[in-house]
Amino acid sequence: MDPISLLTVVVLAVFVGFEVVSKVTSKLxxxxxxxxxxxxxxxxxxxxxxxxxxxNPWLLTVALxxxxxxxxxxxxGFVVTDRMLEMFRGRRPAAxxxxxxxx
Amino acid sequence: MxxxxxEWTAFLYLISAVCxxxxxxxxxxxxxxxxxxxIGAGGALLAVVTVFLSxxxxxxxLILVAIAVGSAIAVPVARRVQMTQMPQLVAxxxxxxxxxxxxxxxxxxxxxxxxxxxxxxxxxxxxGAVSFAGSAVTVGKLQEIISTRPLLFPGMRWVxxxxxxxxxxxxGFVIAQGSAGWAIAxxxxxxxxxxxxxxxxxxxxxxxxxSLLNAFTGLAVAASGVVLGNVLLVVAGTLVGASGSIxxxxxxxxxxxxxxxxxxxxxxGGSTAGSTTVSDRPVRSSSAEDVAVLLGYAQRVVIxxxxxxxxxxxxxxxxxxxxxxxxxxxxxxxxxxxVAGRMPGHMNVLLAEANVPYxxxxxxxxxxxxxxxxxxxxxxxANDVVNPAAxxxxxxxxYGMPILEVGQANQVVFLKRSMRPxxxxxxxxxxxxxxxxxxxxxxxDSLTKVLSAVKAL
Numbered sequence: 001m002d003p004i005s006l007l008t009v010v011v012l013a014v015f016v017g018f019e020v021v022s023k024v025t026s027k028l029x030x031x032x033x034x035x036x037x038x039x040x041x042x043x044x045x046x047x048x049x050x051x052x053x054x055x056n057p058w059l060l061t062v063a064l065x066x067x068x069x070x071x072x073x074x075x076x077g078f079v080v081t082d083r084m085l086e087m088f089r090g091r092r093p094a095a096x097x098x099x100x101x102x103x
Numbered sequence: 104m105x106x107x108x109x110e111w112t113a114f115l116y117l118i119s120a121v122c123x124x125x126x127x128x129x130x131x132x133x134x135x136x137x138x139x140x141x142i143g144a145g146g147a148l149l150a151v152v153t154v155f156l157s158x159x160x161x162x163x164x165l166i167l168v169a170i171a172v173g174s175a176i177a178v179p180v181a182r183r184v185q186m187t188q189m190p191q192l193v194a195x196x197x198x199x200x201x202x203x204x205x206x207x208x209x210x211x212x213x214x215x216x217x218x219x220x221x222x223x224x225x226x227x228x229x230x231g232a233v234s235f236a237g238s239a240v241t242v243g244k245l246q247e248i249i250s251t252r253p254l255l256f257p258g259m260r261w262v263x264x265x266x267x268x269x270x271x272x273x274x275g276f277v278i279a280q281g282s283a284g285w286a287i288a289x290x291x292x293x294x295x296x297x298x299x300x301x302x303x304x305x306x307x308x309x310x311x312x313x314s315l316l317n318a319f320t321g322l323a324v325a326a327s328g329v330v331l332g333n334v335l336l337v338v339a340g341t342l343v344g345a346s347g348s349i350x351x352x353x354x355x356x357x358x359x360x361x362x363x364x365x366x367x368x369x370x371x372g373g374s375t376a377g378s379t380t381v382s383d384r385p386v387r388s389s390s391a392e393d394v395a396v397l398l399g400y401a402q403r404v405v406i407x408x409x410x411x412x413x414x415x416x417x418x419x420x421x422x423x424x425x426x427x428x429x430x431x432x433x434x435x436x437x438x439x440x441x442v443a444g445r446m447p448g449h450m451n452v453l454l455a456e457a458n459v460p461y462x463x464x465x466x467x468x469x470x471x472x473x474x475x476x477x478x479x480x481x482x483x484x485a486n487d488v489v490n491p492a493a494x495x496x497x498x499x500x501x502y503g504m505p506i507l508e509v510g511q512a513n514q515v516v517f518l519k520r521s522m523r524p525x526x527x528x529x530x531x532x533x534x535x536x537x538x539x540x541x542x543x544x545x546x547x548d549s550l551t552k553v554l555s556a557v558k559a560l
Contacts, residue, residue, distance in 0.1 A: 003219075006329065006337065013325075013338045016124055017345025023131040026357075026441055026466060029350065029448030032130050034193045035140055036346050037317055039123050040324045041196070042147060042339040043204045044170075045154045046331050050210040051169070052160025059210055060162060064169045066206035071173025073200035078144040079181035080192060085137035087455040 031084045038077025044070035105159055112157035115149060116335035122146025123339050127346060133461070150335055186453050187413040190446035191245045194313045197320050198238025204323040205231030205290060211330045212286055218278055223329040225274040225289060231323040232293025233300065234316045240301040241316070244309050245445055251306030263299045266292055305500060307487055308365045310446045311354050315362065318347025350447075357441035357467075359493070359503035386522070386534055388541045391549060394516055395556030397540070398424075401478035401514075403434045405470060407507050410444045411484015411520060413453055415546035421483060422457035424554045431557070436463050438470035438480075438507050440488035471508050480509035483518045484546045490531045499529055515539045518549045 024032050047070045051063035107115070122142050129139015151170075160166070177196075184192045208227035211220075243249035256262075273289040276282065304312050321343025328336025355362045398404055406425065412418060425435045437459065443450045451464060465473075474480060482489055492499040493506045509515050510533055517534060519541060533539055542549050 006334075009334060009337055010325070010341050013341035014345045017127075017342045018349055020124060020127040020342075021346035021349045024127070024350075025131065025133075026353075027448060027451045027461075027464065028130045028133065028136060029354070029441075030189065030193075030446050030452045031136060031140070031448070032127070032346070032350060033314055033317055033446065034189070034196075035126055035130065035143065036321070036343045036350075037193055037197050037200070038140075038147070039126065039143060039339050040200050040204075040317075040321045040343045042119075042123075042150060042336060043200055043207060043324045043327060044147075045150050046207045046324075046327050046333060046336055047203055048151070048154050048160070048166055049158050049331055049333070050207050051162055051166050052158060053214075054162065054210065059213075060165070062206055063210055064165060066203040066210070067166055067169035068173040068176070069199040069206070070203035071170050072177040073196045073203065074147055075174045076177030076181040076192070076196050078140065078147065079178055080184065080189070080196075081140045082137065082144075083181065084186075084189070084452050084455075085133075085140055087452070088133040088136060 028088070031081050031088070034077060034081045034084065038074055038081055041070055041074025041077050044074050046070075105157060107153065107157040109157070112153055113334065115153040116333075119146040119150040119153070119335055120338040120342075122149070123342060127342070185416070186418075186456050187410075187416065188245075189452065190310065190313060190444075190449065191242050193446070194238045194241045194245065194316070197313065197317050198235045198242070201231040201234025201238065201316070201320040201323055203231075204320065204327050205235065205293070207327050208323075208330055209286055209290065211327075212277070212281055212283070220330055221278040221281060223326045225277050227323045227326040227330060228277075228286065228289050229270060229274065229293045229296075230319050230326070232290050233297040234319040234323060236294040236297025237301040237312065237316045237319075238297075240298055241309050241313055244301075244304075244306060249302075251309070253305045254302040259299065259303065263296070266295050266299060270296055304365065307442075307501060308358075308360075310442055310444075310449075311351055311358070311362070311365050313446065314347055314351040314354055318344050318351060321345075321347050354442060354447045357447070357505065358501075359505055384535055386541050387537075387539065388543055391542060391552035392556045394540065394542050395553050395560060397479050397514055397516060398428055398433065398481065398553070399431055399557050399560040401433055403473075403477050404428060404479045404481060405436055405438045405474065405477050405509070405512065407438045407440070407480060407482045407485050407489060407509055408443065408450050408454070409440075409483065409485020409488060410449075411486075411518070411546045413444055413449070413484070415484065415548075417483065417547035417550050418453045418457040418459075420547055420550040420554060422454065422459045424550055424557065425459065425463070427554060427557050431560070436465050436470065436473075438467070438509075439464050440467055440485070440507050443485055443488050467505055467507060474508050474511040477512040479514045479516060480512035481516045481518070482509055483550070484520075486519075486531055487529060489533060490529060491533055492529055492531065495532075501529060509533070510536065513538065517541045518546050519543060520545060 126143025325340025
């Protein structure tokens with residue numbers, strides 16, 4: 001990819017990142033960190049590429065370690081974020097109904 | 104396998120990138136957040152399938168085994184971790200991601216002689232290694248394996264400067280020569296820099312450092328995308344880098360500090376040293392029954408939860424207490440400090456777990472003007488976020504941090520384990536105030552006693 005298109009992509013991604021996060025409610029800051037954390041687990045794609053192209057056992061070993069680490073980051077990140085958000089989701093209807101009863 | 108033509112690969116990566124954006128966007132409201140996260144996970148899965156179908160790969164069985172191993176480690180941990188230990192886990196996942204990025208960059212060193220690519224390689228290695236080591240220290244601090252107080256030794260500032268200069272030199276040599284020896288030296292120096300950067304950070308600032316390191320890892324991943332010529336890595340990494348930076352800034356301003364002040368504050372010396380000694384000044388301690396009377400006959404109670412509540416797993420009990428008080432006609436709200444707990448938004452997650460109604464959780468700006476009309480402020484396992492030293496003593500490390508002004512309430516009740524100062528190690532004058540009552544003990548035990556006493560009123 002030529003440097004200018006790459007730069008274009010980077011600059012646009014920066015603005016999207018700023019824009020999207022500034023709308024996140026502070027109540028969801030923990031899931032936000034955890035979710036963003038899961039997204040950079042996408043380094044798994046890079047780790048798979050280097051592992052698939054490793055030319056000797058040493059390099060392959062290092063690359064496979066990278067695959068394991070990246071998988072932990074990605075899979076763990078999404079699972080734990082889901083667990084947190086599940087609790088947030090379950091609360092709203094419950095809160096509303098109890099308020100309604102009170103009124 | 105190279106089944107997919109490059110256009111299709113690029114297209115599928117684009118879809119993944121859009122999924123990631125939607126995942127972050129979903130977090131703008133609790134209703135859409137979970138679906139957003141699932142979309143993000145779907146995007147990640149799509150990207151992994153795409154790479155298998157598009158790149159020329161050998162060793163596929165071994166790679167699949169490595170992925171299975173990684174998942175087998177991650178899923179049970181992520182499923183079982185207690186909500187109180189969430190910050191450690193997020194820091195841990197962040198660190199391993201940074202480590203993976205650094206390793207990927209090292210391995211690419213053998214492939215390309217282009218100096219621009221090598222520049223991206225050294226950036227990924229350095230930032231990834233800093234993130235890995237830094238996250239390891241934050242995990243240690245959060246688990247209290249490492250002292251939560253700023254760790255400093257004489258001349259640390261110089262050691263740090265020398266380490267950074269040495270790292271930059273190593274970067275230069277790697278770019279010029281591409282030698283493996285310098286690359287390994289660079290990794291080691293990056294790890295050292297990560298340790299030196301985070302060790303001096305005081306406990307109260309650790310949440311911000313987690314967020315900052317999260318942004319670092321994002322940038323490392325973006326740079327590794329430049330190295331591999333993979334647009335998805337560039338987009339996803341940049342997205343996380345940008346969002347992490349913004350979040351770090353938002354949090355730092357919630358503490359009334361600059362990001363550089365947090366990272367380099369300890370190097371400037373002196374001010375961050377907190378006390379760990381237990382004070383023997385007189386305080387007014389009381390029984391659970393007395394606290395129950397105070398609460399039960401109040402009109403308005405603001406509960407301020409802190410990390411002590413989380414440690415004691417008291418979130419369900421406090422939710423019950425709030426319900427019991429409400430059924431007596433007491434108006435109960437929760438005042439949530441943005442950095443209460445060990446991670447921004449940590450208290451919201453815990454109280455969500457206990458089914459506390461969303462509407463009862465009030466943020467700092469919302470609840471502070473209401474303390475004047477509050478009969479009792481019940482502080483459970485929090486200390487630094489209500490410490491008036493943040494307003495009154497300019498020498499204090501938390502000076503300038505916006506606090507919950509519980510001192511303006513008619514009565515203040517602290518549930519505390521002991522007189523030990525909080526995570527940041529700073530004495531709290533409010534504890535000695537005549538309108539303050541203390542109830543010592545584990546937060547959950549105390550809450551249980553108060554709850555049954557309230558029910559007996």
